[in-house]
Amino acid sequence: MLESIIVILTVCLVLFGLLQVAIVYTGQEVLHHAAARAARARSVGFNDWMVEKAVRVASIPNAGERLEPIVLNHVNSGIPANATPGEALDIAFSRRPVMTSPAAAIESARVPEYLASENYGRSTYILNYEEWERGSITYDIDESFSEHGTIHAEVQQMFPLKMPFAGYFYPFSSRRDENNIPRIRMKGEAVSGNHSALYLEK
Numbered sequence: 001m002l003e004s005i006i007v008i009l010t011v012c013l014v015l016f017g018l019l020q021v022a023i024v025y026t027g028q029e030v031l032h033h034a035a036a037r038a039a040r041a042r043s044v045g046f047n048d049w050m051v052e053k054a055v056r057v058a059s060i061p062n063a064g065e066r067l068e069p070i071v072l073n074h075v076n077s078g079i080p081a082n083a084t085p086g087e088a089l090d091i092a093f094s095r096r097p098v099m100t101s102p103a104a105a106i107e108s109a110r111v112p113e114y115l116a117s118e119n120y121g122r123s124t125y126i127l128n129y130e131e132w133e134r135g136s137i138t139y140d141i142d143e144s145f146s147e148h149g150t151i152h153a154e155v156q157q158m159f160p161l162k163m164p165f166a167g168y169f170y171p172f173s174s175r176r177d178e179n180n181i182p183r184i185r186m187k188g189e190a191v192s193g194n195h196s197a198l199y200l201e202k
Helices: 002-043 048-058 085-094 101-114 130-134
Strands: 064-070 137-142 148-161 172-177 183-191
Touching: 002 048, 002 148, 002 183, 048 085, 048 137, 064 085, 064 130
Parallel strands: none
Antiparallel strands: 137 148, 148 183, 172 183
């Protein structure tokens, strides 16, 4: 019994650790994508608010729980209450699987409206997420090379480590937030040509 417990704990430690490493790697790629969207938004002449919205939309996979819109996921199986087990099984197998939930469809429909929002106050009632509200995702644009040079964008995030035993895999680089969740600082970078001056008037 004792040996089984030791083996199970070791296997769980390895599996949870590998899963956390994979999540961190995916989150890093999302930040690189968000940085690329920020650089492109600035390169075509968008202002700071437009760049921030582009960063936020691109970083939705890292943004945590959705706060707005609040959608209750009511699952309607479409199986009559008085159906026999055989009839219910036939109905279930005849259904075609749906890859997107109604909540995801509503969320996707809100993205264009969010990108068109005029200010932060209005945008939070259109689309908002836990990490956006917390302010853990930030960006920086460096245009210091030259007027017709390049733009360097960097997106940073204090990324939460929510898998069990995550602290064993990131012991030195993690710090805990107010909810005792360990977080690590990650960043994504991208470079784009600064060509807005070619077609925008000063």
